[in-house]
Amino acid sequence: MAPVSTHTPTLQKLLKSLRDQDLETSIEGLIFLLKRRQVRGDQCANATAHILLQVVAKSKWQSVDRLLELVTSAGSRLVQAAPHEPVIGNIVRRVLGLIRDEASEDRNADELSESVSDLQSLAPVAPPPTSAPARPGPTPITRSLTMPAAGLQVSKSMFNLLSVVDTLDSYSTGASTPVSLAQNNSVHALKSEIIDGIGEIIDEVNQADDQIAGFADIHIYPGDYILAVLPSPAVERYLIKAASRRRFTVLVASPHSQGSGAEQYSALRKKLTSAGVKMISLSTTGLMAYMPKVSKVIFGAKAVFQNGGMLVDSGCCLAARAAQEYSKPVIVLCGVYKFCPQDTATHISWTQLENPSSYVGYDDGETVDTIDIENTLAEYLPPEFVDVYVTNLGPQTQDHLGSIMADHYKPEEMSVQLGA
Amino acid sequence: MSNKQGGKPGGGAKGKKGAAKGKAGDEKREDVLQAVVLVDSFEDRFKPFTTEKPRCLLPLANVPLIEHTLEFLASNGVQEVFIYCGAHSEAIETFINESRRWSPGSILSPFSSLEFIRVSDATSVGDFMRDLDSRGVIAGDFILVHGDVVSNIELEGALAKHRARREANRDACMTMVLTSAGTRPHPIKTAQVIKPVFVICNETNRCVHYQEMNPLTPKERLRIDYSLLEICTDTEIRSDLIDAQIDICTPEVLALWSESFDYELPRKNFLSGVIKDWELNGKLIYAEVMKEGYAVRASNLALYERVSRDVLNRRVLPFAPDSNLSTDQTYKWIHAGRFYSENGVLIDRTAKVTRSALGADTNIGAGSTIERSIIGRSCVIGKDVKIKDSYIWDDAVIGDGTVVERSILANSATVGSNCHIPKGSLLSFGVQIADGKRLDSEPIPRISLLDDDGNPAKTDPSVVGEGGRGALYHESVDEDSDDEDQQHDPAVLQRTLFYSLEGMNISADSVSTFASEDSSESDDEEFIGAGSHGEEFGATRQRLSSFTSIDSNTGASDAEAFHADAVHGLVDALQGDDSGDFDSAKLEFMGLRLANNASDSMMRRAIAVAFATRASELLTPEHGGLTPAEAAKKALFSKNGALKFIKEVGVGEETGEQSEFALALQKALLGVKGLEATRAGTLLAALLQQLYSEDVLEEDGILAWWADARSSEGDGLNKIKDKCLVLVEWLENAEEDSDDDEDDEDSD
Secondary structure, eight states: OOOSOOOSOOHHHHHHHTTTSOHHHHHHHHHHHHHTTSSOTTHHHHHHHHHHHHHHHHSOOSSHHHHHHHHHHHHHHHHHHOTTOHHHHHHHHHHHHHHHHHHHHHHHHHHHHHHHHHHHOOOOSSOOGGGOOSOOSOOTTTSOSOHHHHHHHHHHHHHHHHHHHHHHHHHHHOTTSOOOHHHHHHHHHHHHHHHHHHHHHHHHHHHHHHHHHTTHHHHOOTTOEEEEESOOHHHHHHHHHHHTTOOOEEEEEEOGGGOTHHHHTHHHHHHHHHTTOEEEEEEGGGGGGGTTTOSEEEEEEEEEOTTSOEEEETTHHHHHHHHHHTTOOEEEEOOGGGBOOSOSGGGGGGSOEEOGGGTSOGGGTTHHHHOOOOEESEEEEOGGGOSEEEETTEEEOHHHHHHHHHHHOOHHHHTOOOOO | OGGGOOOSTTHHHHHHHHHHHHHHHHHHHOOOOEEEEEOOOSOOTTTTGGGTSOGGGSEETTEEHHHHHHHHHHHTTOOEEEEEEBTBHHHHHHHHHHOTTTSTTOTTOSOSEEEEEEOTTOOSHHHHHHHHHHHTOOOSOEEEEETTEEEOOOOHHHHHHHHHHHHHOTTEEEEEEEEEOOSSOOHHHHHHOSEEEEEEETTTOBEEEEEEEOTTSTTOOOOOOHHHHHHOSSEEEEOOEEEEEEEEEOHHHHHHHHHOTTOOSIIIIIIHHHHHTHHHHOOEEEEEEESSOOEEEOOSHHHHHHHHHHHHTTTTTTOSGGGOOSTTOOOEEETTTTEEEOTTOEEOTTOEEESOEEOTTOEEOTTOEEESOEEOTTOEEOTTOEEESOEEOTTOEEOTTOEEESOEEOTTOEEOTTOEEOTTOEEOTTOEEOTTOBOOSSSOOEEESBOTTSSBOOOOHHHHOTTOBOEEOOOOOOTTSOHHHHHHOGGGGGGSSSOOOTTSOOOOSOOOTTHHHHHHHHTOOSOSSOSHHHHHHHHHHHHTGGGHHHHHHHHHHHHHHHHHHHHHHHHHHHHOSSOOBSHHHHHHHHHHHHHHTOOHHHHHHHHHHHHHHHHHHHHSGGGTOOOHHHHHHHHHHSSBTHHHHIIIIIOOSSHHHHHHHHHHHHHHHHHSTTOOHHHHHHHHHHHHHHHHHTTSSOHHHHHHHHHOGGGGOHHHHHHHHHTTHHHHHHHHHHHHHHHHHHHHHHHO
């Protein structure tokens, strides 16, 4: 971004003003940024998490149910504002899951501390937020990338899950219970834990690209010809990281109509060249001709669904098909936060339409009226075209996606209907 | 983007503190961006709709026009907005104040302040601007837009450039934001009727000339001030630009408006005025041509149609129906049918909808087809209806079997069954068309319940059918505007959805009264004398080689204009019956000379042509059929001071100048129509003799002309020249004679 003072509203500005602003203003601020497409793509995840953090911190709630309601309603409004950005829904579901987990732990902790305090006549009703002892709950975010440990904790969280529902029910249906000081304190404690949790989600989102790049040298070998289709920031980082260790060649494909392909990726070219890696720009339309020479195809996904199917930038499908024809491996980069618990069938609407002017504009004279153009920004890529998914938790195959989904989303969240 | 590397837990909070600090710094640097929205444009192009509702509240793609404008400002980070309303100001204020999003103080409002300013006696945009100047609410740079602009341009770059220019030079007072639309003819250009031509300096982006062209005067020429081209040596003449009249202004602009009380229109008056007077006011205006983005004013019905279609085709993203920028909208893109629809729309299974947008709670009956149309909320469309390229606003009802083509139906318009609404129809609010009525396509039906003054119109059953409501709408015609004006006013083209130039009486330039005299000069392509003037033009041609034709045309046309005016004036004076003074003609001529910055050679040529014309005219039977000698005498001597005028202005003391004048006379006589070369030669000889005898021309001058190679180029000139042989011989002899005389005297 240019350092010049700017008037244009951006996500950065919104985030800066979050603290002083009314909650509703912040939510609406983001909604209009989304509607105006001034916040798009990967930015959405970060923005959603920040806004939900504000919802938790600023709105008044005395019960977990109320909080869930508030988050769901704020979340649905964001989802509605940009129905074509699936990550928003993911983050909302993650936050809902986090709230449920924290609430159940808190409940358990409360019961524990009460029994203890009876014995020891000790004052602390709720554990101070900072000393929240190595939380047993499912916090897949902070966990190190070792899979066995994750598996272990998952099973634990599944166990918790059942008990949570019970305790939650008794908690919320016990209408006669007056709101005691203890409860008030526990609300405070819960609030700060949830806020910490959301902070972790934000960190996860921000670090995902770097973590993915950490796996670069597993897949890229010296002498490879890597075809990067419409490289996203994650892919760029991945390639740059690999370039620091290996000598290979990158072919960057971008749609011809945008013309400025070379210009668009000049920063990438500079970095790759300085690391001694050659970069060649080509048009997506002429991709097939290069395929025999290519050793791997790589691109980023906007979302990965339950079945392994993906939402990708327009043009990636073509490359994936070509790669399959020549039996070349296809690598997809995708942070875990982009995993969508929904079914694909209902989400044809995610193929967002773009401005057709880049194909036929007023420069082309009267042609403008004679052709109907649908310029889709994203397309659905079926799972059979992809060989490896590189996530921030490590490289995965299609078979393991299910377990990752299960780690991150509980059945309650999966069934949450966001948006209309 | 900058917070990609988040760090440890709690990093988020730290980041925020840093951000808060950054914000305080930002606020110091940034001043609040202000915008002025001109809602009334003092035009009547949207009649009959605007008799009831202001233009800015008419729905475009089912959203009031002004919301597009405000959203455009909001997306560019404008903080304070001033809205100038004219007609229907209450309606606009009510709309804004009741809007959840725009009402001042609403938490949804992106603006920190939004003020209405009413000017009771305003009759033009100029009055608004002068009022704004007197209020002193504008602190710094502001954006000036009209209340009907639809745009997705990012002004950031243009604003930064504007600021940089202003810092470098305080006189850089305005930046126009324009978009390029390619050189080929295309629908926006056709729709905007008036074609703006900007002459822009490549190096600095300064706009050095502005002119509006319209299709009714196709032969109009571009007239560029030559001195400006000298300042900016590298210019482009651009007629491909779309001007949505988005201007970034400094407060000085308002002062300029105040200085000139007669400026009314921001482009035609203000822009061209300021550019023309730049030597006086020193203010510079710049143009920024955006490579990306869309900006068009929906300032007439054809443009309304254009912009609606572009919004529907997503050319103005994020302004598309499914962006739902208006707060209560629920549009979705229905992929299977390729159209947009809101919640609660009922479409029969057998109906076919393509490339359209349907507002909430609209019902479409069985077997209907809807193509490239926008239909508002709660409309009822019957069975087997065909709607194509039309814009139907809220609550309209269309009966079974009706066909609607490329029309606009306003709110609550009702069309019965089996009607036909032909192309270009405009049905205003509440109009009812009876069952089975087929509207005539000529004249294009514009039907309203109100007449031009806003009074209820008498229903005309021959137009709307028995049981219908409404009458054909007519503009009340100003008495003082004559037909000539009407014909050349492009506004007639802007009142309909589309226009055709066929059948219109398009005259070329206004016919000049002295065409007959002047046409004689058209053969005379070359300017007389390859003096400084010719060189200047040669230079320009080289410099501006890419558009030689235009430039040389303008240069030549300036010279032509001077020549024609000057000759006309002189001949008139010479023809005058009274043997009065020639001084007034002389004064007029000198005035013209100063105004056009005419060179000596141009003046010489004009004078020569004038006298040659007069003299040859006297030869013709209608004017007495005088002999060449008599004609020459009469032409030169009938007016007091004419000879003196020729001597002082046309001919100088120097031999060179004298021979030039003789050459000019010779060429002028060659050019006179219906004059044989031999007779012309005799006349020339007579003229020269008279001039010689009156000491206007000296013998050296005439002899120099005789010796000049240019005087014998071509047959015509030679024939004329031959006739002067006697004179020249006589002159040569006279010289000798005089010598002899002297000798004689001496001897005496």
